Amino acid sequence: MPADSLSANMKKILYIVLDGLGDLPIPELNNKTPLEAALTPNMDRLAQSGKTGIVYPVGRGIAPESDIAVISLLGYDAYKYYTGRGPLESFAEGLSVNDGDAAFRVNFATVAQDGKTIKDRRVGRNLTTEEAAALAREINSKVTLSSATFEFKGTIGHRGILVMRGMHQKLSGWITNTDPAYGREGVFGVAKEKFENMVSVSSAMPGYENDLAAKEAAKLLNEFTEKSIKVLNDAAINKKRVSEGKMPGNLILSRDAGDHLPKFPPISSIFNLKFGSFVQMPVEKGIALLTGIDIIDVPQPTGHLDVDYPVWAKIALDSIQKYDGIYVHIKGPDEPAHDGDFQKKKESIEAIDKYFFSSLLPKLDIANTIVAITADHSTVCAIKAHTADPVPLLVCGGNIKPDGTMSFSEKAAKLGSVGELKGVDIMPFLVKLAKE
16 A cells, blocks of 8 residues: 555545435335335444435536546546546547547447437347447448548447547547437536437537537548448347347447546545545446546456345455545446336345345444445436436444434435535545544
């Protein structure tokens, strides 16, 4: 451990973010949120031993994507450093992003025969990583752009990344998405609560209409979208999927363009601590790498939470000995919320409590550890999207005194003594608690 890390008498920090945890009351759950309705004895005990509050991950009125939320939760001003999700995920997956390259986060999707009407934005959520890799090979070998080279790569399931490199000029990230579910507010990607299920045509963003680099990037993205549809429709993998009654992955929806990597100061230089992390998705991996947070290797998920979460808990217990703090990002609740499945979201939260926290807490030195649990955003089942609603936060351990909170939930957190924080406030708050 480096000499400039936290001193030995300071407490460890265990910072756990449950992706998409927040929600709104649901009539079928007796007007409770999935978290309020879930059986979570371990997290409730932690809340009873500590303090709670609410967090606006980026700021009031912002329905953040995970990237700007995580950047904020780690103590960085997303307005200052963020350059788009595309560069983050591309970097995490080993693709080079040089200044003037246009990098995108993409989804495989399913489009109707007209090439415009989207039947499913995520190919029914059953496109395997292996199928996506095979389709990516088809695209890389058979699509040629008029004035750019590109690299396309599937990442996890229906997700992927695209980096385009102009042959004659640099490209700009100031262009609109082809994915209609996401808009842009400046450089930030923002989930739309309502949208038309039609492939959007990319264009230069307002203020950049006369920017040649933006116009060229938009033209190339539209060209890529059209040409890849033809290649994907002819792909053997998709013909096999159709024969099996599955949706074909015959469309690439692109969003969150950026034309350079963010330049974060190392987290060790801000908080004087050495941090490790284990994360599931490329975007969190990219942020960790670029902020100087070590990636802690975890086994590939088996898909069985009763197997995976206890392994994660053991790795957390082992890793916290080697670092001043660790950041754990658990995807669980977000996916069922995007599908509008409140029952599955509730079960996902229960599984985290039952298998992760029940394995972690008996062996955790809570007196010498500050534990924080929160979320990167609310994913509201009723609208199947991220919203601007705040998320709950609990902190316990060390010398923290209870504030009378009886459960970990949105409703209880609003009454907690921590009050209201922004995401960027959490890390300084945890470091302060670790010093007490």
